[in-house]
Amino acid sequence: MKNCKTPINENLLNIIAPMVLKFNSKGIEIGENLARCYVISKYPSSLEYGWLGKLSNVQGVVMLSEFIPQSEGVLISAISKNIAENKVRAISERDDYKRMQAEKRVEDGQNILKQIEENGESIGIMANVMLVLGNSEEALKKNSEKLINTAISLGCNVRQIPFFQEDGFITVSPYGYTTEIMEELVGRVALLSTYIGGYFNLSEGFSDEQGFYFAKDINGKLMIMDLWKRGGDRTNSNIVAVGAPGKGKSTAIKKIILNEYMLGTKILVVDPEREYDTIVKSLGGDWINLGGSNKGNINPLEIKPISLDENDKNEDVYDGIGALALHLQNLEVFFSLCLGKVTERQKAILNANLIKLYNKFNIFWDTDITNINNTDFPIISDLYNILVENKQLEEDTKTIEDYNDLILYIGNLINGQDQFLFNKHTSLHTDSKIVCLDTYDLNNSSERIKKAQYFNIISWCWQQITKDRREKIMLICDEAYLLIDPEIPQTLIGLRNIGKRCRKYEGALVVVSQSIIDFLDPRIKMYGQALLTLPCYKIFLGSDGKDLQEIVDVFELKQIHKDIIQAGVQGRGLLINGSKHYIFNMELADYEAKYILGGKGGR
Ligand SMILES: Nc1ncnc2c1ncn2[C@@H]1O[C@H](COP(=O)(O)OP(=O)(O)OP(=O)(O)O)[C@@H](O)[C@H]1O
Ligand SMILES: [Mg+2]
Structure with a gap:
């Protein structure tokens, strides 16, 4: 030191x-x-x-x-x-x-x-x-x-x-x-x-007129924070929380969740460590196992309705295309993630078969999909069947070989251990105000399947955020480095886009990670760095070594703030709120500890 x-x-x-x-x-x-x-x-x-x-x-x-x-x-x-x-x-x-x-x-x-x-x-x-x-x-x-x-x-x-x-x-x-x-x-x-x-x-206390008690500042004064306050440099409600294992990131975020929940915000948590189950269940929320159970499924072939506002149209995000076309773009990413080695020819064959499949299910380029039931969408085994059918009609040996490969790959998704992940109609009941999307069991799946499911989940979450533009909704991605694949950065891009656009839908994105190094890989830095720097609220807990140096460089921290982070005292950290820096001490009130520390956490 x-x-x-x-x-x-x-x-x-x-x-x-x-x-x-x-x-x-x-x-x-x-x-x-x-x-x-x-x-x-x-x-x-x-x-x-x-x-x-x-x-x-x-x-x-x-x-x-x-x-x-x-x-x-x-x-x-x-x-x-x-x-x-x-x-x-x-x-x-x-x-x-x-x-x-x-x-x-x-x-x-x-x-x-x-x-x-x-x-x-x-x-x-x-x-x-x-x-x-x-x-x-x-x-x-x-x-x-x-x-x-x-x-x-x-x-x-x-x-x-x-x-x-x-x-x-x-x-x-x-x-x-x-x-x-x-x-x-x-x-x-x-x-x-x-x-x-x-x-x-270096630290003057702050108190928004409303919100919740976040922590004490260095003078022992209460810091009352309203994440939804706008004005000056507070332009969004996003949070990034960074710190070494066990330094209290998840605990800090659980405190925020609890308080936001009580203030009426809807909460979605992507939980790879199975540590939000206690808080979610004790608040009467939905806990869904998205790691391959029979109950919680997101059908990758279910088309999500587009929710655009005028500004989005100007942003070139969707370029005015319809829901099916947009979904086909998403599916290309999804299949690249989970199938891995598909060639350009195979991608084209897959795409043509997907269009035929949707047409077979009465879904066309201009179909309004908002009124279609989840069980009326095809599932992966329907895709498999249509590939088998269309292969019979082919005469060109090279094309038949491509079909065979695709049938083999897609077959794995419907017969193997991952059949419970993808080959089901969407069955998420998310009416409750707090929903935990547990991905712990994905640890048993291959890297490809894991990444594909995260892409699937993030796309679904975006749909939830955009569904009702008046409802405050907070999406928490703990252990967010798991979502990053420098080869196929679309999940990260998706997350970055959520971070950029969710404020228009009263949304807040919370990204939690032990390290920021993964976000700064030169191949994906342009998206990863934005994900770290876009949020108006940045929370740093104990860190050291290369991680700390990256934090100091990326967030241009002063020596005193570096020292606070390096000291790594539990519950103590640095909060950047807009452009202001506050050293904080976070203690849990008794009632908070009951909800928060009841769960597991740390490593
Ligand atoms: N402010 C705090 N007050 C009381 N206990 C705390 C506080 N912060 C952390 N802890 C305790 O330390 C443990 C580890 O904290 P936590 O799980 O939040 O760390 P983390 O930074 O999320 O670690 P990981 O990177 O491994 O997920 C928690 O189980 C909790 O009991
Ligand atoms: Mg944690």
């Missing part, structure tokens, strides 16, 4: 750039200015939020605040040793003042250990060095006094470092490193939250 440092001070850079420096034990001459280095030598057991801001805002002060995360084990044993030593001193010391000091140290040490243990707090060495500047002896004295008084009001002690003015200066200056001697001299064990709490200016 890299150190956290305050950003380079441009003013200081300008002051020091062109002139001569002179160091003496009293201070520093910097051209026409005088300066003196101070360090914080003692901290109180707890510091108020924004304490760093208060110190660095003192006139003439340039401050370096650094936090160097340490391995917990080493520091915990050092703190424990220190507690033990001070316990002995507290008993044996005769001097009242020294005894009280030792008792206080024991108490402070125990408090730190308690916070690490109970809240999973990260610890490290914190160092704070301040350079006070003045254009005269008098101004320097005045500014120094202000700094000392401010520090005292915070419960800190500051002191001058007469023999280390040069080291202090180097540390504060934009050279970007802390000399070893400074680290030894000023480093104190601290909780990461103490350091971060010092920057309260």
Whole structure:
């Protein structure tokens, strides 16, 4: 983990750039200015939020605040040793003042250990060095006094470092490193939250007039969030949630689900980990196994009605084509995903047979399919039969060979283990306000079948979103990386299109993923990156390594936000709301925990 440092001070850079420096034990001459280095030598057991801001805002002060995360084990044993030593001193010391000091140290040490243990707090060495500047002896004295008084009001002690003015200066200056001697001299064990709490200016709480209680901000204030609020940079209700396994993504999303559900939003969850069953069932919702059961099916041959608004027509999304033609395009993707190796000739034969099949079922280019029952659509075995029939009429040996291949592939879909997935009429009862589309059993299917079913599911979900343009509906795709296939990016494109267009239908798309790297594969980056950056609400929980670096680069995060994510404290993260950044702490209310933690989760 890299150190956290305050950003380079441009003013200081300008002051020091062109002139001569002179160091003496009293201070520093910097051209026409005088300066003196101070360090914080003692901290109180707890510091108020924004304490760093208060110190660095003192006139003439340039401050370096650094936090160097340490391995917990080493520091915990050092703190424990220190507690033990001070316990002995507290008993044996005769001097009242020294005894009280030792008792206080024991108490402070125990408090730190308690916070690490109970809240999973990260610890490290914190160092704070301040350079006070003045254009005269008098101004320097005045500014120094202000700094000392401010520090005292915070419960800190500051002191001058007469023999280390040069080291202090180097540390504060934009050279970007802390000399070893400074680290030894000023480093104190601290909780990461103490350091971060010092920057309260980076996070001002927010509260929409309505919505739900999402989390507490860094000042402990409630963050009330209305995902449907529009205005300024809040143009959609989409969410992206990213974080390493077990860091609380699904928990955060379940909290949002619960609250949105209570506010009347319809919820659809695509659940590959079978971890939303408890919350959905306890809210009386529909739980549907879409991994090949006898009950929950989406017939890939069922044509979905087109729901267009004027803007969509202008967007060239459908180019004004009818439902059948559009569905044939979808089927081409579906079959490419699940059959894998079909040639262009075979695709053409399949397409011609599909048109014949639909015609046989009285569905033509201009048929209004909104009134057709789900059982009046063909299913895959009907397609198989028509392929067998039409093969008999062929004379060309090459074409017959293509037919044979297709009959073999399609035959697998109706006879093999996947027959329960695709060869059924649609049988989803989704009248309830919360529906879980469980895909856990797809883990037993081949990659191709899995991807084809996800495409099928996403197409079906889009149909649900567009069905009623006044109904608020939230589609959650947990473990969304499973939907990505760089070779056949249509599911991802479909998802991206939902993200782009759902706001017109009062829809919200929630994408949850452990990693963003899969979304940035050069072959699909143009869609994947949009899926990550389009949402107005971005939630980051603990991450590290390459993943964290990608997050920092893609979302242009500051060091302090990177540190928060890297610290990986459960429930703590960064929320980007429009263009604003908030550090949050998410706790579950008792009633929420009952619904949310009842389920499984994490790995
Ligand atoms: N804010 C929180 N408050 C209380 N418990 C939490 C919180 N966040 C996470 N947990 C606990 O941690 C466990 C793991 O969290 P969760 O399943 O949400 O992680 P995840 O990021 O979705 O992981 P994965 O990537 O493996 O799906 C949960 O079962 C839950 O008990
Ligand atoms: Mg999860």
